[in-house]
Amino acid sequence: HCAVSPSSLMSAGWNRRTWLSAGGFTLIHSRARSRAPSHETAGKLMRSGEDKKAVVWIEGNIASGKTTCLEYFSKTSNLEVLTEPVSKWRNVRGHNPLALMYQDPERWGITLQTYVQLTMLDRHMSPMSAPVRMMERSIFSAKYIFVENLFRSGKMPEVDYAVLTEWFDWITTNISIPVDLIVYLQTSPQTCHERLMQRCREEEKVIPLEYLESTHQLYEDWLIKRSSFFLPAPVLVIPADQDLPNMLDRYEENRDKILTANNL
Numbered sequence: 410h411c412a413v414s415p416s417s418l419m420s421a422g423w424n425r426r427t428w429l430s431a432g433g434f435t436l437i438h439s440r441a442r443s444r445a446p447s448h449e450t451a452g453k454l455m456r457s458g459e460d461k462k463a464v465v466w467i468e469g470n471i472a473s474g475k476t477t478c479l480e481y482f483s484k485t486s487n488l489e490v491l492t493e494p495v496s497k498w499r500n501v502r503g504h505n506p507l508a509l510m511y512q513d514p515e516r517w518g519i520t521l522q523t524y525v526q527l528t529m530l531d532r533h534m535s536p537m538s539a540p541v542r543m544m545e546r547s548i549f550s551a552k553y554i555f556v557e558n559l560f561r562s563g564k565m566p567e568v569d570y571a572v573l574t575e576w577f578d579w580i581t582t583n584i585s586i587p588v589d590l591i592v593y594l595q596t597s598p599q600t601c602h603e604r605l606m607q608r609c610r611e612e613e614k615v616i617p618l619e620y621l622e623s624t625h626q627l628y629e630d631w632l633i634k635r636s637s638f639f640l641p642a643p644v645l646v647i648p649a650d651q652d653l654p655n656m657l658d659r660y661e662e663n664r665d666k667i668l669t670a671n672n673l
């Protein structure tokens with residue numbers, strides 16, 4: 410392999426379109442799939458052929474049961490599951506930005522959230538290996554829930570928030586991030602707190618109930634009240650305070666809606 414840069418190819422007669430097509434991306438000139446009018450795909454980069462597949466995001470508060478839900482659906486044929494890249498957030502070249510953020514959010518919030526943004530974008534842009542993709546959270550909730558929470562609680566300086574917002578706006582303006590359905594696992598903050606304690610992830614031992622109440626409220630404003638930020642897809646709400654056997658029944662009840670998300 411030899412390293413080539415876009416500029417060297419362009420001076421050798423390639424243009425932006427051929428460079429992007431070689432990587433499996435196409436610059437979309439017309440609306441490729443039905444979307445809310447404010448989320449046009451026109452003018453954005455999109456992987457070729459992926460407009461026919463279904464993408465479902467599983468959203469919910471910390472420890473609401475997203476990973477457990479994905480694990481359950483992972484046994485389905487013709488479906489791929491992408492979990493959140495938490496292991497990367499806990500170890501980037503020997504550093505643990507997740508732990509640092511919980512220890513000192515004012516100093517390390519920007520560090521973690523910049524890395525979350527990069528790793529989530531990488532997840533969104535990875536080639537699909539099945540007709541249906543179920544993905545844990547999104548670059549949207551990273552911004553609308555977690556960055557927003559840090560900023561509103563006074564734990565993120567305005568300049569850090571502004572820089573993250575500029576990055577987020579650039580990404581969502583220039584790159585198509587397809588989604589057909591958002592599944593919201595709706596829990597009470599108390600349930601999440603109990604499950605968080607039970608999961609016992611070292612970095613999260615410092616999370617108080619109030620933190621989960623704030624992120625819960627941001628989720629409710631975004632996905633239920635629809636009063637805060639842009640909603641890129643329809644929302645399917647699954648009440649998720651119930652025990653595991655009941656949750657599996659709820660998943661079965663909703664299986665068809667989820668698997669045919671691109672026909673909604």
Ligand SMILES: Nc1ncnc2c1ncn2[C@@H]1O[C@H](COP(=O)(O)OP(=O)(O)O)[C@@H](O)[C@H]1O
Nearest residue numbers: 471472473474475476477604608651652653656
């Ligand atoms: N319905 C449920 N009832 C009780 N415990 C649950 C349920 N779903 C998940 N858990 C447990 O709660 C913890 C958090 O679940 P997890 O799926 O990791 O949440 P998330 O991925 O949303 O952070 C785990 O220990 C998991 O085994």
Ligand SMILES: Nc1ccn([C@H]2C[C@H](O)[C@@H](COP(=O)(O)O)O2)c(=O)n1
Nearest residue numbers: 470471472493495525550551555613
């Ligand atoms: N943008 C984000 C996304 C996640 N986190 C934190 C919250 C949890 O401690 C951990 C993983 O979340 P889970 O999948 O368990 O809900 O990462 C964050 O701080 N910022």
